[in-house]
Amino acid sequence: MRIRVVGEGPKLLERGEMIIYRRWLKGSPAPVGALVTLSDGEEDLACGLLDKIGVRVISFEPCPDSAEEAFREVIEKAFEAKSLLRYEAYRLINGDGDSFPGLIVDVYKDLAVLQSSSLAIDKHIMTIAKIVKDVTGAEAVAEKSSQRVRAKVGLPPREGLLIGNKKETVVDEEGVKFKVSIEGQKTGLYLDQRENRVYAERFSSGSKFLDAFSYTGGFGLHALKAGAREVTFVDEDPWALRVLRENLRLNNFDEGKVRVVREDAWKFFARSIKRGKSFEVGSVDPPALMDDYKDGYVRYVRAYSGAGSIIEVLAVLSSCSRSMDRETFVRAVHQALAPKYRILELRGSAPDHSTRMGLEDYLKTAFVYLG
Amino acid sequence: MRIRVVGEGPKLLERGEMIIYRRWLKGSPAPVGALVTLSDGEEDLACGLLDKIGVRVISFEPCPDSAEEAFREVIEKAFEAKSLLRYEAYRLINGDGDSFPGLIVDVYKDLAVLQSSSLAIDKHIMTIAKIVKDVTGAEAVAEKSSQRVRAKVGLPPREGLLIGNKKETVVDEEGVKFKVSIEGQKTGLYLDQRENRVYAERFSSGSKFLDAFSYTGGFGLHALKAGAREVTFVDEDPWALRVLRENLRLNNFDEGKVRVVREDAWKFFARSIKRGKSFEVGSVDPPALMDDYKDGYVRYVRAYSGAGSIIEVLAVLSSCSRSMDRETFVRAVHQALAPKYRILELRGSAPDHSTRMGLEDYLKTAFVYLG
Numbered sequence A, B: 001m002r003i004r005v006v007g008e009g010p011k012l013l014e015r016g017e018m019i020i021y022r023r024w025l026k027g028s029p030a031p032v033g034a035l036v037t038l039s040d041g042e043e044d045l046a047c048g049l050l051d052k053i054g055v056r057v058i059s060f061e062p063c064p065d066s067a068e069e070a071f072r073e074v075i076e077k078a079f080e081a082k083s084l085l086r087y088e089a090y091r092l093i094n095g096d097g098d099s100f101p102g103l104i105v106d107v108y109k110d111l112a113v114l115q116s117s118s119l120a121i122d123k124h125i126m127t128i129a130k131i132v133k134d135v136t137g138a139e140a141v142a143e144k145s146s147q148r149v150r151a152k153v154g155l156p157p158r159e160g161l162l163i164g165n166k167k168e169t170v171v172d173e174e175g176v177k178f179k180v181s182i183e184g185q186k187t188g189l190y191l192d193q194r195e196n197r198v199y200a201e202r203f204s205s206g207s208k209f210l211d212a213f214s215y216t217g218g219f220g221l222h223a224l225k226a227g228a229r230e231v232t233f234v235d236e237d238p239w240a241l242r243v244l245r246e247n248l249r250l251n252n253f254d255e256g257k258v259r260v261v262r263e264d265a266w267k268f269f270a271r272s273i274k275r276g277k278s279f280e281v282g283s284v285d286p287p288a289l290m291d292d293y294k295d296g297y298v299r300y301v302r303a304y305s306g307a308g309s310i311i312e313v314l315a316v317l318s319s320c321s322r323s324m325d326r327e328t329f330v331r332a333v334h335q336a337l338a339p340k341y342r343i344l345e346l347r348g349s350a351p352d353h354s355t356r357m358g359l360e361d362y363l364k365t366a367f368v369y370l371g
Helices: A009-014 A067-083 A119-123 A125-136 A148-152 A191-204 A218-225 A238-250 A265-275 A296-310 A326-337 B009-014 B067-083 B119-123 B125-136 B148-152 B191-204 B218-225 B238-250 B265-275 B296-310 B326-337
Strands: A002-005 A019-021 A035-039 A044-050 A054-059 A089-094 A103-108 A111-116 A140-145 A158-163 A168-173 A176-181 A208-212 A230-235 A258-262 A279-284 A311-319 A342-347 A364-369 B002-005 B019-021 B035-039 B044-050 B054-059 B089-094 B103-108 B111-116 B140-145 B158-163 B168-173 B176-181 B208-212 B230-235 B258-262 B279-284 B311-319 B342-347 B364-369
Touching: A002 A009, A002 A044, A009 A019, A009 A044, A035 A054, A044 A119, A054 A067, A067 A089, A067 A125, A089 A191, A103 A125, A111 A125, A119 A125, A125 A140, A125 A158, A168 A191, A176 A218, A176 A238, A191 A218, A191 A279, A191 A311, A191 A342, A191 A364, A208 A218, A208 A265, A218 A230, A218 A238, A218 A279, A230 A238, A230 A265, A238 A258, A265 A296, A279 A296, A296 A311, A296 A326, A311 A326, A326 A342, A326 A364, B002 B009, B002 B044, B009 B019, B009 B044, B035 B054, B044 B119, B054 B067, B067 B089, B067 B125, B089 B191, B103 B125, B111 B125, B119 B125, B125 B140, B125 B158, B168 B191, B176 B218, B176 B238, B191 B218, B191 B279, B191 B311, B191 B342, B191 B364, B208 B218, B208 B265, B218 B230, B218 B238, B218 B279, B230 B238, B230 B265, B238 B258, B265 B296, B279 B296, B296 B311, B296 B326, B311 B326, B326 B342, B326 B364
Parallel strands: A002 A035, A111 A140, A208 A230, A208 A279, A230 A258, A279 A311, B002 B035, B111 B140, B208 B230, B208 B279, B230 B258, B279 B311
Antiparallel strands: A019 A054, A035 A044, A044 A054, A089 A103, A103 A111, A140 A158, A168 A176, A311 A364, A342 A364, B019 B054, B035 B044, B044 B054, B089 B103, B103 B111, B140 B158, B168 B176, B311 B364, B342 B364
16 A cells, blocks of 8 residues: 655655654555555655554565565564674564564563554554564564553553463573563563673672662672672562572572562662661662653662762662653762762663664663772 | 862862862962862862863862872872773773863873873873872883864973883783884874774674774774684775784784775775675774864765665774764764664773763764664
């Protein structure tokens, strides 16, 4: 099916925009979810899926014969790109960044997890699941479309297995094993922090390490691998801590070196400051405070300043708030720690989280020397 | 000596600003280069060096007895921070980022190189050189204060050995040896790209690799280490290519795999496009085009688009223009390569290049998949 783009439409496509809103489409008799070739009347400019808001572009060429074929091309291309990284667990499709606006696909070795934020994609979810299985060789494919943005656009949450019946698996990340379960937060594991966890290893050897807001233990497990003297994990979610304990066993880490504290990390900071407890190296990776709270910025300053009070040498400070840009993040770090700090490195999400122009790197992680 | 800060001064110090301009100083009878404690009349707030523009803050505590003692504290603290990285070649002092605004110190194992952009620092250069030698154990200390910014503030260029008589050395960077000579550009080696060179290794194994604007061969040498099939170095500076050839010999790399092209990289791009030549992986790291040319942005787009025409899989695109922010950089990448590109990773300078708020990461390096 062919739809005419008018007004700014052709220019937006030329600039590589991946969502063309309805106002730039001339009539659109097709149903939501239809595969449509966008044309300026003379030339075919792109191929995409018709959604309520407009067209989600998936390629800048005319559409092939079927939606299935179109999806397969995009997914195969993404697989080719991600294969360069040789990860066992990776983000295969990162929305626009991988030419599939509205879709996230994470692959945990033999278990793939899809997340859709679009009605058009919802309609094709089984087709997509089958292609993902084919291309990646995953044994099972699950859906985890329960993120809050769906409610905002009037879509109900959807979760469950689409193919196969594997609900959990174990993946290896540079020598650390992680249990992944579709019952956890996000699609199972915070893949975006992967390279930052590995990077933090170089500072962790021999240290007394703190993993605050630990979830299933990403930073602390890598610290143990690197030879930390003692690692304290702090989280208030009993489910996450249960998985963390499984991870400790999976890796045969010496549990004598480990303290698992089930507590709100904020309370843990306050208590540690009061008692004069301290750590040499630590990660502080709170939830998306600025997306979730009106006073989110102030909360970040408080979290980082808590870190500065109990971490002596090197702090790994993260923010995953989409609404906090990099500059604001650095300002919060500065406000929390000035004058005594130096940012050694400022990093973003791992390379499997492809981006394009305008797609801000929502994850910001600073490696801060506090000595 | 004590100087009173007035007006906005105390607030600026509280915010951690490292240069307090003259307008916020009440009288300043001291000569340029004097060590002064800044006070708001009640409390001592900071210690710094009086310069023509104002005071360069080096600590937020009252001054110790002598300038020598003050410098020693700052330099020892920086050495402690940088020692965490265990680099043989590293930036010891990165201006404000290491609490010494106006001073750069690079250490290449046994040879340290200072760069001053301030009259106050010029006056203490021998004292600083001696402390650097003491703290780092360097055998020789050279000065390379010939950067353009000096001319702008009315300072003459200064170059030469301050201590010892070593003018060159060989350093090891994650298994690749580099000859460093104070006769080269900058202070001898582009240390800022260190981690990016190492990061690029993961994509280079088995590839036909291009190192455009290669200088003494940073990216290409790491590609050879990673097992590239063939590496082409392009630069027009005969001195840099001579050092590159020495580096090839130092590392015992198979010269049968190497092509060294002495040519302007722009001409090389044009010629390669014309002849349909291509590479699988490549680095394009031009000089600071946007700082140096009015049409710098357009030149970047041209360079990256040249890269996109002759590199097939993965391009490492850099910009070291201070006046180009990260967003503008990504826009240039997009304009050069859209629609077919995905940014896998966007990185900055290596962690020895400490930063603080407001100190933009001048180096931007995108790892872009083009397949």
